[in-house]
Amino acid sequence: MxxxxxxxxxxxxxxxxxxxxxxxxxxxxxxxxxxxxxxxxxxxxxxxxxxxxxxxxxxxYAPSSFDPASTGSAVGLGANWHVIEGLYGIDYHDYSTFNELATDDPKSVDDTTFEVTIRKGAKFSDGTEVTADDVVASYTACAASATYAPFFQPFESIEAKDASTVTVKTKVPNFSLLKDRLAIIRVTPATQAEEERAKQPIGSGxxxxxxxxxxxxxxxxxxxxxxxxxxxxxxxxxxxxxxxxxxxxxxxxxxxxxxx
Missing domain, CATH: 3.40.190 (D-Maltodextrin-Binding Protein; domain 2)
Incomplete structure (x- = not known):
């Protein structure tokens, strides 16, 4: 509080x-x-x-790692919310989801396949454009970390369809928590190394x-x-x-x- x-x-x-x-x-x-x-x-x-x-x-709390793919630091997480967007965000007043990098809700291709489009003109603070490859790399890092891996068990994969669209495949048909789980993935440049993310991550927020x-x-x-x-x-x-x-x-x- x-x-x-x-x-x-x-x-x-x-x-x-x-x-x-x-x-x-x-x-x-x-x-x-x-x-x-x-x-x-x-x-x-x-x-x-x-x-x-x-x-x-x-x-x-004292700062430790700021890597959004793995940190459990209270101050790191709180500060990252301002800096690093996900496809979706969570409003912690009522735990509803809202669009961040995503332009709309996931588009259903079938019961286990969804497409999400990235906001046009979105850029990281270093001036580089946010692409689907950045989303995929950020997901891969999250899914491989002990901190967040359990949340992505219902996911089959996230892949780049094109530069501004990602395809999300789930193991669970019509997965009701899709946006909530996607909100865990905070998107940083695919080119930023893990040790750099831990010290001072770059975001598009x-x-x-x-x-x-x-x-x-x-x-x-x-x-x-x-x-x-x-x-x-x-x-x-x-x-x-x-x-x-x-x-x-x-x-x-x-x-x-x-x-x-």
């Missing part, structure tokens, strides 16, 4: 984020609200409510990694992003505060807007 800094109203904080993905990833799904939270906060302005600020969070250290993770807007949820703020900054006292102090002093 996250705690919002009392120096800022819930409305101001939600306005400041400017990104649906940012709100979900910072853990606000567990926050409650009341009428007393809705008033103007000290220092908040109409301009801040339209975005353009810095989102600061106090993390209770609204944010990109600016820097990662033992004490701070910084994200900035991805200028190549052409999806629906563009970042409207200047920065997301995770302060690594594993000590509870330090984390609470930062929250009380206003150094962080939200903390775990």
């Amino acid at each position: 996250a705690i919002i800094n009392k120096g800022m109203s819930r409305r101001s904080f939600l306005g400041l984020t400017g990104s649906v993905a940012a709100v979900a990833g910072l853990g606000l799904t567990g926050c409650g609200g009341s009428s007393s939270d809705e008033g103007s906060a000290s220092g908040s302005t109409d301009s801040a409510n339209r975005g353009g600020g810095v989102i600061t969070a106090g993390s209770a 609204p944010w990109m990694y600016d820097s990662i250290s033992d004490t701070e993770i910084t994200l900035v807007p991805n200028p190549e992003y052409n999806g629906e949820y563009a970042a409207e703020d200047k920065k997301i900054q995770y302060s690594i505060l594993t000590d509870p006292t330090a984390r609470v102090t930062a929250q009380q002093e206003g150094s962080t807007l939200v903390m775990e």
Whole structure:
């Protein structure tokens, strides 16, 4: 659960984020609200409510691997949600799925064969286009990892039909959790090596990694992003505060807007 800094109203904080993905990833799904939270906060302005600020969070966890194909790191997973898209995403407010790189629901060819088309013009933050080969490589890495392999037991294969279309074959006819399982696959460039993904993965999401250290993770807007949820703020900054006292102090002093 996250705690919002009392120096800022819930409305101001939600306005400041400017990104649906940012709100979900910072853990606000567990926050409650009341009428007393809705008033103007000290220092908040109409301009801040339209975005353009810095989102600061106090993390209770230290970073380890950021490789989306295998990481179980809480802070790594949370930060990756902003940076790396899948074909589909999961809205952690209600666990529904929504389109990320996919343009629509999977198209059924038969009971066990489906096609998914990638968003036109989608690019990674390094400027390279997202292709079906990137999706296949990302799936292959996930399916081979001990962390995620069990989730893909119902899958037969994922292959590139053409540059912008993947063909998904399942062992289970009319597999009802198809989009949920596809959402686990976070797509990175096929050319990015495993050790590079672990240190600082490249994605096609609204944010990109600016820097990662033992004490701070910084994200900035991805200028190549052409999806629906563009970042409207200047920065997301995770302060690594594993000590509870330090984390609470930062929250009380206003150094962080939200903390775990």
